[in-house]
Amino acid sequence: MTTIERKRIRPGILLALVLSSGISCAAQQSSAEAAIHARLRNECRRAARIIRTGRPAPRLTWAAERIPECTDVGPAALGRRWRMIGGNADDLEALTLATMRVRDGALFTDLLAVAEDGSRPPQVRVATMLALAKLTNPGLSIPLSFLTPPDTIRRIPMALGSTTHASRGHGTVAMPPGYRLQILALLEQLTADRAGQPREVWYAAGMLAKRVRADLADTPEP
Template identity: 30%
Template sequence: ALWPTAPPTRRRGAGSTSTTGGDKMRLHVQGIALILTIAAVITPGRSLEAQTERQDPHVRNDCRLAAQVLETGHPAPHYEWALEFISKCEETGAPVLAALWRRAADTERLDRLSMSSYLLRDARITDAVTEAAQNRALPRLVRLNAIRVLAGHAVPEYNLSIRDLLRRENEFSIIPFPSVDHIRVRNGERPVDQAAIRGIVEALGPIRNDPDADVAAAAARTRRQICSRLGWQDCNQRR
């Protein structure tokens, strides 16, 4: 099993005379050791920003643990940790995050899912997030967060909020999205290349006519911002 298990019960031989002081102390120490072992496994404190899943066996093991938790939902207390850590997994992370978007029918933990998806730029996540943005059956908040991730995949400096997406502007006056340069994003095994960014722009086109006014406005604003930031003079004329 991947998760640490409880220490085996100590079997007392014929010479044992007491089960009180000494045994209780040993069990107490073993319990503390187990807690520290789990904490060591799930606490990303080993300068992970400088390591990759491919290079570091410790990171690789933590990525397997995170994927297991997100795929099964167990153990539930570690779900939040797993959803945050999976963004550090350039090999394991993309399929897991893509699967989460494809079943994102509610808004629970949506902000954390969006942030992890933004931090790991992989075309498989881009594809799944694009499907979510286009899916009119999904809740508005899911679709808006999907557009938010698409913006960040197209322009890594765009770590946006929903408010940023919905700020009103007209087609003749572009108020630039806020941008950041201190957040470290990772490229997955299938990096988001220029063709994928063009695909994002093309996918946002029809969403500008969505019956949900907020989703339509967010798609239109995001499309204009990407085109302006990348200097693509022709893409705002495309449908």
């Protein structure tokens, strides 16, 4: 082989090596991404199972933090848990924080049903109302304990809380038109029904109704 022929072959070999290296890197990247997606799917399935059953209890906080990222299974798991959960304060706090980070039409319907259901514990209904109020102002942060009625009620104050950066997962079902007005109507209805509602419910509803009304005034329905 002459020197000229060797010079002509070397660029071809270099090009082949470069292409081979690029294909190998792309394959490795694709494999790594597939592994990440598989891990996230498995974590979402595990988080959804923990949310639905409430067990194991020590993993509830982890599941509540993870579930808002699980747009396919998260809303259904949260909705089912709301229909089953009791009045344990720690469980309610974790579930409320998780729900407040999810925007999904089916979950919205579940929350409305629980808030209206007089057979559910008052603490559960108050927590669902707080999660609903959060939908009108994604940056709103109000601890559940702020909604507890005092021994003597002279008037119902507006629920006050800090405003945080809104980070929210979106489910697969769109929110219905006018959902913020639906939330306000429910809260006002519960506030007005003092004779038929537990004290904890109508007081919290009144606080949240004032806050939702103020938020709607600042950012009206489109």
